[in-house]
Amino acid sequence: MSRPAAVAVEGVSKRFVAGGVPLAALERLDLHIAPGEFVSLLGPSGAGKSTVLNLVAGLESPDEGRVSVAGVDVGRSGAAPPIAYMQQKDLLLPWRTVWDNVLLGPELRSGAERERLSGRARALLAEFGLEGFAAAWPAELSGGMRQRAALIRTLLCEQPVLLLDEPFGALDAITRGRLQRHLARLWRELNKTVLLVTHDVDEALLLSTRVLLLGGPPGRVEEDIALPPGGVSAAELGPLRARVLRRLDALTPATP
Amino acid sequence: MTPDPVHPPGISARNGAALPAAPLAPRAAPPAPRAPRRFTLRAWLLPALVIAATLALWELAVRLFALPHYILPAPTEIARVLFERREVFLKHTGVTLAESLAGAALGIVLGIALAMAMFLRSWLEQALYPLLIASQNVPIFAVAPLLVVWFGYGFGSKVAMAAVTVFFPMTVAVLDGLKRTDADWVRLFRTMGATRRQVFLRLRLPAALPALFSGLKLSAIYASVGAVLGEWAGAGAGLGYLMLSANAQLRVAEVFAAIVCLTPIGLALLGAVVLLERWLTPWQRISRDAP
Numbered sequence: 001m002s003r004p005a006a007v008a009v010e011g012v013s014k015r016f017v018a019g020g021v022p023l024a025a026l027e028r029l030d031l032h033i034a035p036g037e038f039v040s041l042l043g044p045s046g047a048g049k050s051t052v053l054n055l056v057a058g059l060e061s062p063d064e065g066r067v068s069v070a071g072v073d074v075g076r077s078g079a080a081p082p083i084a085y086m087q088q089k090d091l092l093l094p095w096r097t098v099w100d101n102v103l104l105g106p107e108l109r110s111g112a113e114r115e116r117l118s119g120r121a122r123a124l125l126a127e128f129g130l131e132g133f134a135a136a137w138p139a140e141l142s143g144g145m146r147q148r149a150a151l152i153r154t155l156l157c158e159q160p161v162l163l164l165d166e167p168f169g170a171l172d173a174i175t176r177g178r179l180q181r182h183l184a185r186l187w188r189e190l191n192k193t194v195l196l197v198t199h200d201v202d203e204a205l206l207l208s209t210r211v212l213l214l215g216g217p218p219g220r221v222e223e224d225i226a227l228p229p230g231g232v233s234a235a236e237l238g239p240l241r242a243r244v245l246r247r248l249d250a251l252t253p254a255t256p
Numbered sequence: 257m258t259p260d261p262v263h264p265p266g267i268s269a270r271n272g273a274a275l276p277a278a279p280l281a282p283r284a285a286p287p288a289p290r291a292p293r294r295f296t297l298r299a300w301l302l303p304a305l306v307i308a309a310t311l312a313l314w315e316l317a318v319r320l321f322a323l324p325h326y327i328l329p330a331p332t333e334i335a336r337v338l339f340e341r342r343e344v345f346l347k348h349t350g351v352t353l354a355e356s357l358a359g360a361a362l363g364i365v366l367g368i369a370l371a372m373a374m375f376l377r378s379w380l381e382q383a384l385y386p387l388l389i390a391s392q393n394v395p396i397f398a399v400a401p402l403l404v405v406w407f408g409y410g411f412g413s414k415v416a417m418a419a420v421t422v423f424f425p426m427t428v429a430v431l432d433g434l435k436r437t438d439a440d441w442v443r444l445f446r447t448m449g450a451t452r453r454q455v456f457l458r459l460r461l462p463a464a465l466p467a468l469f470s471g472l473k474l475s476a477i478y479a480s481v482g483a484v485l486g487e488w489a490g491a492g493a494g495l496g497y498l499m500l501s502a503n504a505q506l507r508v509a510e511v512f513a514a515i516v517c518l519t520p521i522g523l524a525l526l527g528a529v530v531l532l533e534r535w536l537t538p539w540q541r542i543s544r545d546a547p
Contacts, residue, residue, distance in 0.1 A: 057447050080449035091444050094539050095462045108450045108458075137539040157448060 004071035006161055006193035007033040007056055012065035013218075014051055025051045027218035028065070033210075035160070038187055038194045040204035040211045042244065044252035048219025049197040053163045056195065057085045069161055084157035088166040090150040092138035098125070098149050099134040105157035117156055124152045128182070144175035151179065155186065164196045168203070176200075180207060201244050205232050213244065215251040222251060329509035337509045338516060344498075349517045351494040352483050355411060356521055359418020360479035364472065366419065367426025374427075375434040376456070392424055396482070400489035414486035414494065421482030422475040429474070433467025434460050466540060469533045476525035480518060
């Protein structure tokens with residue numbers, strides 16, 4: 001690995017206090033994600049998947065270790081890391097039209113940036129079937145449309161690293177499939193690094209170049225599955241899925 | 257590339273360069289037209305019937321039991337007084353309206369300013385919030401004579417009284433609104449590199465607008481109550497003054513007439529706030545009507 005990692009997590013520990021009880025969410029976790037990789041984090045609840053994203057996004061700071069994005073320490077410079085973050089909740093601002101929502105990232109940088117990206121915004125809205133809804137309020141959109149608008153907003157932040165925290169988790173199967181296909185194409189075309197947290201094994205196997213199985217708490221990488229560079233073939237998917245599911249089952253604590 | 261039976265219909269493998277770049281979705285149908293707001297006949301008719309029935313019963317009772325006018329005047333008697341002395345009532349209604357408007361404006365501006373200051377400087381909130389709450393245990397009525405001493409017998413003390421009445425609900429509503437901004441929104445803004453100023457101006461302020469309008473609605477209703485209380489403590493004009501002097505002379509019909517004049521002041525202010533809310537927060541109407 002000669003190029004600097006797009007995302008590097010080195011010996012990171014993170015503890016929380018939940019209901020008065022201290023909980024180690026992560027213990028000496030190491031992650032290296034090369035530029036252009038599409039990495040999915042799979043694991044049971046409590047394995048610290050979202051904590052990893054929050055650390056990379058600079059929303060939390062590690063108790064130990066260091067986190068860097070594109071070679072720059074997160075939180076050290078004071079500036080936000082070059083990431084764009086998307087959650088299961090679309091977080092569209094109800095008082096802004098779809099147009100003003102998708103351009104929020106550029107607008108916060110400067111008026112000129114907003115101006116510069118308006119053409120791109122128009123193209124993305126058309127691509128996602130929302131061109132007729134630029135002037136609509138978020139409350140007028142369906143769940144799938146809102147999530148598409150949120151994805152456009154994420155892309156218009158124009159950051160090299162995308163952090164996606166179960167972005168399609170609340171959508172129906174058909175809508176989710178369409179958005180997954182879109183994300184796959186965008187990832188190929190735009191040369192982004194993606195870190196995806198998901199519970200959907202097929203989503204992880206079909207979209208990613210690498211799947212990390214996390215266990216815990218405290219969260220640790222139990223298995224690092226590199227997927228074939230050309231994508232998972234039909235013949236490979238079944239056995240892979242079975243293997244991952246077996247492993248996930250073993251990692252998930254038994255319910256009392 | 258032959259169709260791949262493994263992939264669920266929605267998913268394509270990431271190597272699926274040859275897959276058709278199918279349009280993401282069949283053009284989503286525009287949302288169903290919003291149901292028209294229900295200003296149906298029934299919504300107006302029912303309250304109107306209740307009012308009419310009450311007035312009829314009242315009139316009937318007064319006539320049936322021959323109640324003296326200084327105990328309970330009949331609605332027709334009140335209407336007669338209102339009509340015959342319309343110029344007097346109009347003049348005093350104007351005075352109370354002006355006091356209410358000026359007082360509401362003052363209380364609203366001060367309330368919003370204090371709420372923002374307390375939100376931005378937590379030591380200020382810690383210092384003032386308990387006092388603010390404690391001040392609500394002082395009957396507002398008790399303050400009125402003091403205000404007359406401080407601001408005079410005329411317009412000033414009534415404006416101050418209306419402002420004092422409005423100030424507290426306004427401050428609490430706005431402070432609450434600013435505090436209740438969804439934390440996930442704040443996090444989203446932070447990942448976008450927003451400054452504190454941007455988070456305040458572009459997120460917290462607009463997010464607090466619905467709470468601000470709740471405060472404004474309460475203010476619209478309470479402002480005239482404050483003005484009248486101020487007039488009771490000592491005044492030479494206004495509906496409160498009119499009520500007191502009429503009451504002292506057992507001209508009870510005039511007291512009722514003054515009450516009748518007081519109602520539209522609150523309703524007009526409330527109506528103005530509702531119009532302003534529709535204009536400034538158009539998305540709220542939609543979220544309410546959305547299925």
